[in-house]
Amino acid sequence: MPDPASQIRIAIVDDHRMLLDALTDWIRNAADDVDLVAAVPSWSELVAHPDFPVDVVLLDLDLKDNIPIALKLSMLKSAGVSTTLISTYSEPVVVREALNAGALGYVPKSEPVETIIEAIRAARDGQVFITPELAETLRQTGDAPKLSAQERRVMALYGAGQPVKAVAFQLGISEETAKSYLKRIREKYRLAGFDVGTKVALRKRAIADGILLQSD
Known part of the structure; x- marks a missing residue:
C-alpha cells in the first residue's frame, strides 16, 4: 500500500x-x-x-x-x-x-x-x-533568425539607441517603413523563440548575434 x-x-x-x-x-x-x-x-x-x-x-x-x-x-x-x-x-x-x-x-x-x-x-x-x-x-532551432541586409541595418541602428525617426532618416526610408521593419524583426525573433519586445532586449540580441558591436 x-x-x-x-x-x-x-x-x-x-x-x-x-x-x-x-x-x-x-x-x-x-x-x-x-x-x-x-x-x-x-x-x-x-x-x-x-x-x-x-x-x-x-x-x-x-x-x-x-x-x-x-x-x-x-x-x-x-x-x-x-x-x-x-x-x-x-x-x-x-x-x-x-x-x-x-x-x-x-x-x-x-x-x-x-x-x-x-x-x-x-x-x-x-x-x-x-x-x-x-x-x-x-x-x-535555437539559432538566430535570418534577417535581410536592411533589417540588420535597422536593428543595428535602433539597438545602438537611435530613435525610429533617426533610423528612418539615416536609411533614407519613411518612419512608417522603419516601424514595419522593426515589427518584422521582432516577429522573426519571436518565431525563433526569442523575446525582443523591448529596446533593451533587442539591443542585447543584436549584440549576441553580431549585428551590433558592444561599446565599452
Missing part, C-alpha cells in the same frame, strides 16, 4: 472527452505514487474542484476557452501548483513560449503514458521536463 504522504496529487484538464477518459484510466493504472484526484474538461471546473489545489496539473494547452495559457500558468503557480502541458502541437516556438510562461513540462499527446508519468514526477520536484526529441528540436 503506497504511503499517502509520498503520493503526487494530480488533476487532468482536457476538453477531448475520449482522451480525458483514456488518460484517467492509463494514469490510474500506471504508477502507485500518482494519485489522480480530478479529471475535468474545463478550466473553470478545475479551479472550482473541491480537491484543488493539487501538486501537479496535467493541462491541455489548447482548451477552447479564450483564457491565455500564460494567465493559467500564473494562477496555478500562485496556488502552489506545478504544471505539465500536453498538446498535439510540438513546434519549437510553441514549446518555448509555454516553458517561458512557466510550464515545468511539455509532452506531446502522442507520447506513451510512461513519459507523462516521468513529466509529472519531474514537475513535482520542480524540474523542467521535455522529451529528448523535443530537446533536440529546440537545440537545432
Whole structure:
C-alpha cells in the first residue's frame, strides 16, 4: 500500500472527452505514487474542484476557452501548483513560449503514458521536463533568425539607441517603413523563440548575434 504522504496529487484538464477518459484510466493504472484526484474538461471546473489545489496539473494547452495559457500558468503557480502541458502541437516556438510562461513540462499527446508519468514526477520536484526529441528540436532551432541586409541595418541602428525617426532618416526610408521593419524583426525573433519586445532586449540580441558591436 503506497504511503499517502509520498503520493503526487494530480488533476487532468482536457476538453477531448475520449482522451480525458483514456488518460484517467492509463494514469490510474500506471504508477502507485500518482494519485489522480480530478479529471475535468474545463478550466473553470478545475479551479472550482473541491480537491484543488493539487501538486501537479496535467493541462491541455489548447482548451477552447479564450483564457491565455500564460494567465493559467500564473494562477496555478500562485496556488502552489506545478504544471505539465500536453498538446498535439510540438513546434519549437510553441514549446518555448509555454516553458517561458512557466510550464515545468511539455509532452506531446502522442507520447506513451510512461513519459507523462516521468513529466509529472519531474514537475513535482520542480524540474523542467521535455522529451529528448523535443530537446533536440529546440537545440537545432535555437539559432538566430535570418534577417535581410536592411533589417540588420535597422536593428543595428535602433539597438545602438537611435530613435525610429533617426533610423528612418539615416536609411533614407519613411518612419512608417522603419516601424514595419522593426515589427518584422521582432516577429522573426519571436518565431525563433526569442523575446525582443523591448529596446533593451533587442539591443542585447543584436549584440549576441553580431549585428551590433558592444561599446565599452
